[in-house]
Amino acid sequence: MIPTAVIIVAGGSGVRMGAALPKQFLPLKGRPILMHTIERFAEALPGCRIILVLPRSRTAYWQTLCEDHGFSVQHLVCEGGETRFDSVHNGLKLVGDADLVAIHDGVRPLVSAGLIRRAVADAEEFGAVVPVVTPTDSLREVGREGSCIVDRSRYRIVQTPQVFHTSLLMKAYRQPYRRQFTDDASVVEWAGGRVYLCEGEYSNIKITTPIDRITAEALLDLGSAGDRRKVVE
Template sequence: MAQTPEYAIIVAGGSGSRMQHDLPKQFIEVAGKPILMHTIARFYKYNPAVRLVVVLPQEQLNTWRELCRKHAFKLFHMTVAGGATRFKSVKNGLGAVMGEGLVAVHDGVRPFVEVETIRAAYEATAKYGSAVVAVSPKDSIRELTEEGSRAVPRAKYKLVQTPQVFQASILQKAYEQPEQEHFTDDASVVESIGETITLVEGSYRNIKITTPEDLILAEAFAKEGSL
């Protein structure tokens, strides 16, 4: 039986602003290579046949090509110009997905995602139509109210990560609707068309590198051999 095609849309739309860095965060080097290259390599390690679609701001495409040359980065991937918002960037990436298949959407600055996590997400999607990677909060949580704030039971909440994987037809249909303010990730877009979201256990190492503190953690993980 033919294998269902697997796609990974890797969204890297960041600038260096929160990182207090001149370089867009996905291009900052960790363990001698831009973060985005490590992220792509994770999906390739999971499945060398995965169809990789990297979404970058239009003005960063040439820089990325130069970085690939400089680092002799040979893992095959398509590049697509992103949009003004994450929603538009994912939609542009989806334009490269042909026919049915399983489509992961992943943050370009999450290079420590484990191959086992990626596998579990694709497998759950093959069964249930969707899979969203999430972890339990470590800290206590308070909900803001009109009166101030109140404690809420931590066990009832999950912190959402990526990859978020969906059947291609479901994701395409979800992204045909107009963008809305409450769309913070792909799960919220898909849920809004009435689809059920399945959660898959993530990892506390699957950090999103967005601030200088994250970079310190990333270097520590890299030294331990996590890349």
């Protein structure tokens, strides 16, 4: 498999979770969410370089958690920045000679091995790949005059891991930060790159609220994980 580095961004504060502890450290089936996330990549991409980006104030706490849980999956820890852009920029300094870089939300612990490998394989071919799913709810666009229904078939919900050729991503992260950067794909697009879409998984949820955590527990109990393949532009 092509040499790949994985940057797992875990700088959330847990405000929407309503917990004193940042959500990435909250337990999921008895272990911190982050441990599940790291294990998914270690299993899907044996030998990959895993870089965990944490706030400086939480690195010692993470070390304690690893000791308490006997967590031995090899990974590097990197200090985060003021924004996600800054955090990824810091993580890129540790990717070494990897040909591809995958960037993943630390609180998406249910990503399947199939999706990880699919995104990596497609990125090797296309250069920049983002997994997406089609919205299942109706959507309305809100404006000053009120709201109107929109055609949901024209929209996609963006997930991670987002995977890129290392050279392309490094070039993109040399540009100054813009408030329009909502994810890594947007950084690449602002630098002139083209982003391709691959099919994501509805089970690849981002744990942000207490209900998300309950859902994740249920999905783990069910062993739910999709494994579909499709590339779309």
